[in-house]
Amino acid sequence: MSTEREYECIVIGAGVQGSFTAYQLAQRNKKTLLLEQFVLPHSRGSSHGQTRIIRKAYEQDFYTHIMEECYELWAQLEREAGVKLYRQTGLLVMGPENSQSYQLFKDTLQRNKVPMVILNRDNFSQHIPHVNLAEGDGAVVDITAGVLYADRALKTVQGQFQKLGGVIRDKEKVTDIKPGPVVTVSTSAGVYRAKSVVITAGPWANRLLAHTGLQLPLKVVKINVCYWREKVPGSYNVKQRFPCFLLTEGKESKMHIYGLPSNEYPGLVKICYHAGAETDPDQRDRQTDRSDIDILQRYIGRCLPGLIPEPAVVESCMYTLTPDHHFVLDCHPVYSNIVFGAGFSGHGFKFGPIIGKLLCELSLGEVPSYDLSPFRIRRFQAKTKSAL
Ligand SMILES: Cc1cc2nc3c(=O)[nH]c(=O)nc-3n(C[C@H](O)[C@H](O)[C@H](O)COP(=O)(O)OP(=O)(O)OC[C@H]3O[C@@H](n4cnc5c(N)ncnc54)[C@H](O)[C@@H]3O)c2cc1C
Numbered sequence: 001m002s003t004e005r006e007y008e009c010i011v012i013g014a015g016v017q018g019s020f021t022a023y024q025l026a027q028r029n030k031k032t033l034l035l036e037q038f039v040l041p042h043s044r045g046s047s048h049g050q051t052r053i054i055r056k057a058y059e060q061d062f063y064t065h066i067m068e069e070c071y072e073l074w075a076q077l078e079r080e081a082g083v084k085l086y087r088q089t090g091l092l093v094m095g096p097e098n099s100q101s102y103q104l105f106k107d108t109l110q111r112n113k114v115p116m117v118i119l120n121r122d123n124f125s126q127h128i129p130h131v132n133l134a135e136g137d138g139a140v141v142d143i144t145a146g147v148l149y150a151d152r153a154l155k156t157v158q159g160q161f162q163k164l165g166g167v168i169r170d171k172e173k174v175t176d177i178k179p180g181p182v183v184t185v186s187t188s189a190g191v192y193r194a195k196s197v198v199i200t201a202g203p204w205a206n207r208l209l210a211h212t213g214l215q216l217p218l219k220v221v222k223i224n225v226c227y228w229r230e231k232v233p234g235s236y237n238v239k240q241r242f243p244c245f246l247l248t249e250g251k252e253s254k255m256h257i258y259g260l261p262s263n264e265y266p267g268l269v270k271i272c273y274h275a276g277a278e279t280d281p282d283q284r285d286r287q288t289d290r291s292d293i294d295i296l297q298r299y300i301g302r303c304l305p306g307l308i309p310e311p312a313v314v315e316s317c318m319y320t321l322t323p324d325h326h327f328v329l330d331c332h333p334v335y336s337n338i339v340f341g342a343g344f345s346g347h348g349f350k351f352g353p354i355i356g357k358l359l360c361e362l363s364l365g366e367v368p369s370y371d372l373s374p375f376r377i378r379r380f381q382a383k384t385k386s387a388l
């Protein structure tokens, strides 16, 4: 086999997680191949679109802790590539004052001394114009939060990987993985071998893992990415310092509604529902459920009076959900040189740099920089079907 087909590591899937993993490996001077089934860039997975929220506000300390270093890694990439990837806007968290979820967000921010502001009913509209705070809701702002320029970030990290000598082969679908001390990876265009393989296939994770005899309890859902028109252009604009926002569990829904200031499409504010209907990732566009849009319309009509409660643009994206909505970062239980990152459950983008670092460490057999117990597959126990 020629040396172009032999690598120290092969990463499968060039979304945000695979791209950062490949970049980390190349930074460690590992000869790395990044394989992608579609022509890059594409909009058929989970990492496309112009914007994503970055925040330290979480219900669990472990995410807030990891974000400390993650912000630094984003800034490092910005400096290295000379590109702006992050814009600070703050994140407004709103939710029933007495609910567990809202209190957890607030407590985690306070306990971890994240710069924050607690708003009360009297000063709320002064700070956040054009938003009606629902009866009984509390409001707190994570000052550190903001927007990541997602498409630009992906292009940047892939470019830096290539500058370090990394190889990207797109339009090459992985069709088989043969485990062993050296792993053999077959694609639609050839056969490659590597000491280790990292699977970061997003919604297709279980398709790839099936080749290794492992299945994870993952559910793929389609998200309708909705943009809503401002009645007065600029009212919710990033330049007016309108923040990202997030609703914790409320009356209307068990999950969150969230939004980002108008930015990428002038006059349009991105507001979505944090849940969707199940889909086959290859049949995404055949899933036409719009019940989330009804919920959004009702919320916007009630609480965001400066928006026309009819979506102006609807795009599509997918979440890959785990039962507890925490990520999966682990080594294969039988083949330790096969590593995977999956189930990012609609909140993984901001963690890209650190997930890349952790998957790189796992694939090199190193002790990971953070305690991975919340992310290991053993938490699923009976739900992890293994044919092994
Ligand atoms: C609407 C929406 C809003 C979100 N908002 C936020 C947010 O505000 N903040 C945040 O942090 N996160 C957010 N997320 C979540 C975040 O975007 C995802 O967690 C993240 O993009 C997942 O990346 P990934 O690399 O795991 O998956 P993907 O981006 O799907 O990448 C997997 C890649 O693997 C490739 N692949 C699959 N099978 C094969 C194969 N056989 N051969 C070769 N290649 C293959 C796919 O084509 C794909 O490119 C949001 C997600 C959505 C959908």
Ligand SMILES: O=C(O)[C@@H]1CCCCN1
Pocket (backbone or CB within 6 Å): 053, 054, 055, 246, 256, 257, 258, 274, 346, 347, 348, 349
């Ligand atoms: O990861 C995030 O920050 C957002 C929060 C709301 C749902 C979508 N993802």
